[in-house]
Amino acid sequence: MSALQETITGETPVEATPKKYIALGNYASVVVVLLLIVAPLFMKNFHIFQMTMVLIYAIAVLALNILTGGSGQFSLGQSAFYAVGAYTSAILMETFGVNYAVTLPIAGLICFAFGFAFGQPALRLSGIYLALATFALATAMPQLLKLGYFEHWTGGVQGLVITKPDAPFGLPLSQDMWLYYFTLVISMVIYVFSVNLLKSRSGRAMMAIRDNEIAASAMGVDVALYKTLAFGISAGITGVAGGLGAIAVQFVAPDSYTIQLAIALFLGMVVGGVGWLPGSIAGAAFIVFVPNMAESVSKGLSGAVFGLILIAIIFLLPHGARQIAYTVQHWFNKLVHR
Amino acid sequence: MDLLTNQILAGIATGAIYACMALAVVMIYQAIDHLNFAQGEMAMFSTFIAWQLMQWGLPYWWAFIATLALSFAGGVIIERLLFKPLANAPVLTNVAGFIALFAIINSVAGLTWDFTIKQFPSPFGSSPFLGSQLISTHQAGMIGVTLVLLLLLYLFFQFTRVGLAMRAAATLPESARLVGINTSWMVALGWGMAAAIGSIAGMLIAPVVFLEPNMMGGVLIYGFAAAVLGGLSSPFGAVVGGFLVGVFENLAGTYIPEVGNELKLPIALALIITVLVIKPNGLFGRAIVKRV
Numbered sequence: 001m002s003a004l005q006e007t008i009t010g011e012t013p014v015e016a017t018p019k020k021y022i023a024l025g026n027y028a029s030v031v032v033v034l035l036l037i038v039a040p041l042f043m044k045n046f047h048i049f050q051m052t053m054v055l056i057y058a059i060a061v062l063a064l065n066i067l068t069g070g071s072g073q074f075s076l077g078q079s080a081f082y083a084v085g086a087y088t089s090a091i092l093m094e095t096f097g098v099n100y101a102v103t104l105p106i107a108g109l110i111c112f113a114f115g116f117a118f119g120q121p122a123l124r125l126s127g128i129y130l131a132l133a134t135f136a137l138a139t140a141m142p143q144l145l146k147l148g149y150f151e152h153w154t155g156g157v158q159g160l161v162i163t164k165p166d167a168p169f170g171l172p173l174s175q176d177m178w179l180y181y182f183t184l185v186i187s188m189v190i191y192v193f194s195v196n197l198l199k200s201r202s203g204r205a206m207m208a209i210r211d212n213e214i215a216a217s218a219m220g221v222d223v224a225l226y227k228t229l230a231f232g233i234s235a236g237i238t239g240v241a242g243g244l245g246a247i248a249v250q251f252v253a254p255d256s257y258t259i260q261l262a263i264a265l266f267l268g269m270v271v272g273g274v275g276w277l278p279g280s281i282a283g284a285a286f287i288v289f290v291p292n293m294a295e296s297v298s299k300g301l302s303g304a305v306f307g308l309i310l311i312a313i314i315f316l317l318p319h320g321a322r323q324i325a326y327t328v329q330h331w332f333n334k335l336v337h338r
Numbered sequence: 339m340d341l342l343t344n345q346i347l348a349g350i351a352t353g354a355i356y357a358c359m360a361l362a363v364v365m366i367y368q369a370i371d372h373l374n375f376a377q378g379e380m381a382m383f384s385t386f387i388a389w390q391l392m393q394w395g396l397p398y399w400w401a402f403i404a405t406l407a408l409s410f411a412g413g414v415i416i417e418r419l420l421f422k423p424l425a426n427a428p429v430l431t432n433v434a435g436f437i438a439l440f441a442i443i444n445s446v447a448g449l450t451w452d453f454t455i456k457q458f459p460s461p462f463g464s465s466p467f468l469g470s471q472l473i474s475t476h477q478a479g480m481i482g483v484t485l486v487l488l489l490l491l492y493l494f495f496q497f498t499r500v501g502l503a504m505r506a507a508a509t510l511p512e513s514a515r516l517v518g519i520n521t522s523w524m525v526a527l528g529w530g531m532a533a534a535i536g537s538i539a540g541m542l543i544a545p546v547v548f549l550e551p552n553m554m555g556g557v558l559i560y561g562f563a564a565a566v567l568g569g570l571s572s573p574f575g576a577v578v579g580g581f582l583v584g585v586f587e588n589l590a591g592t593y594i595p596e597v598g599n600e601l602k603l604p605i606a607l608a609l610i611i612t613v614l615v616i617k618p619n620g621l622f623g624r625a626i627v628k629r630v
Contacts, residue, residue: 121615136607270434303445310438
């Protein structure tokens with residue numbers, strides 16, 4: 001049961017650094033951000049949509065990373081929080097006519113409350129047991145969304161259709177393009193928030209719990225509070241991603257938020273590198289593009305191709321994209337300091 | 339009253355399947371401390387092999403034995419090829435490995451045998467058991483096989499040298515290695531046995547749910563639930579957990595009006611989480627005390 005915590009610790013975890021400045025990242029991240037800003041100018045609308053989905057999943061993977069990489073808790077139920085966020089946005093927009101941008105913080109807050117509440121009973125569970133509990137949440141969610149009681153709001157099995165927002169202020173941008181930049185801004189805000197969260201006092205408390213719960217509590221860390229807080233924050237961020245996802249796809253339905261989504265987010269985290277926040281975007285790219293790639297290699301065996309790619313990654317890069325980044329950085333330093 | 343007895347018996351019968359899956363889950367969990375997410379797909383693949391052998395004209399019991407042997411070998415090979423190299427990798431990497439295995443097996447089975455639903459014969463027949471209307475012979479057979487399996491495992495772990503070595507390798511690998519036990523092969527053996535037990539579960543449930551590549555999805559979840567409920571360190575607990583989950587699932591589906599078929603699974607899982615919150619190591623699991 002402690003195996004999970006031990007191994008997460010074993011693989012160069014997030015460093016606990018004191019908060020001296022607001023972290024904005026280094027040159028590499030500036031390059032990545034510039035690429036993200038410029039790239040869509042040369043793309044077709046469909047590819048811009050795919051890039052938007054990458055950013056949205058990156059937010060969700062980031063949220064899982066805060067939970068697992070930060071506080072050492074393991075969740076297979078992120079799809080449930082994503083669904084709550086998506087439905088919150090969808091219902092507010094379609095039933096109440098709320099502006100799409102305003103629905104996102106509301107979705108985040110509702111999911112925060114939801115995650116915080118779920119974190120309470122989950123406190124007593126760890127490792128595999130927590131995985132099963134969150135898994136149960138993920139399997140229950142599509143069924144709950146289909147229930148007759150809520151059909152008036154959720155549209156039942158059929159789901160809800162959402163109108164795509166136009167670019168504001170008469171900006172000469174296509175809907176896809178506008179939504180992409182809108183998502184990009186939000187994901188950057190969330191990224192900066194997350195990096196600083198992990199560097200803050202609360203972040204260090206979470207990491208102390210991850211590394212050794214008993215020692216942390218002996219040092220006066222309120223274990224229960226920080227564990228539930230980690231669940232709440234992770235759920236809240238996932239909720240924002242869910243809301244954005246609903247707006248981008250223009251549709252919510254119970255079967256879009258099954259356990260498969262939760263597994264995809266989990267794979268995104270592993271492929272990106274557990275506890276390494278920039279890896280979230282690499283992980284998100286993996287879950288958006290690799291299934292398509294596998295499909296194009298062989299229709300009948302797409303699952304097998306996907307599985308083999310995944311195995312290749314975990315064998316060659318057990319620490320995910322973070323490993324590539326470290327290697328590149330190492331070469332770069334050598335080159336510069338020669 | 340008849341309905342109640344009937345539902346409880348039917349629950350015990352499906353519980354037998356969950357118990358088999360849970361036994362397989364516990365075998366691997368004991369060996370490598372991970373839940374095998376691909377266990378259900380492995381069992382499904384084994385069942386397809388049995389079906390194929392029977393299509394080629396082998397009688398049921400010969401196909402049964404051949405499938406056990408092939409599954410055992412398959413389990414050992416998967417461990418050697420895929421999970422031995424990952425033995426020291428982080429838990430989450432291992433989970434990703436299980437998911438990859440799941441995708442591969444599911445896809446290969448789908449391509450080889452396609453997704454149409456196939457009949458699978460029952461060795462026990464489907465007539466009422468001993469003339470009673472409450473339970474069919476196949477259901478009685480499922481319960482019987484599970485209990486025999488549990489007894490065999492008990493005898494194996496309690497009274498054979500290999501069983502003792504496996505238990506030693508699972509509890510204290512370093513010390514086991516010092517007394518000359520090949521712990522690495524004990525893990526492979528655990529995988530082989532788990533694959534064989536899983537194949538029995540698959541062959542028992544195939545006559546009920548019919549044979550197709552996605553047949554084990556739900557069963558595996560119940561198997562996990564049963565194993566966790568009973569305590570992941572106890573094969574006996576896994577079997578009891580299986581029967582409990584089966585009975586509870588059936589009763590909830592019958593007597594709670596809103597539940598029906600759709601919500602059976604969430605309700606069963608909710609119950610299990612409730613149990614776990616009260617008793618975090620499962621009903622029969624050992625509490626682990628940690629030192630700092």
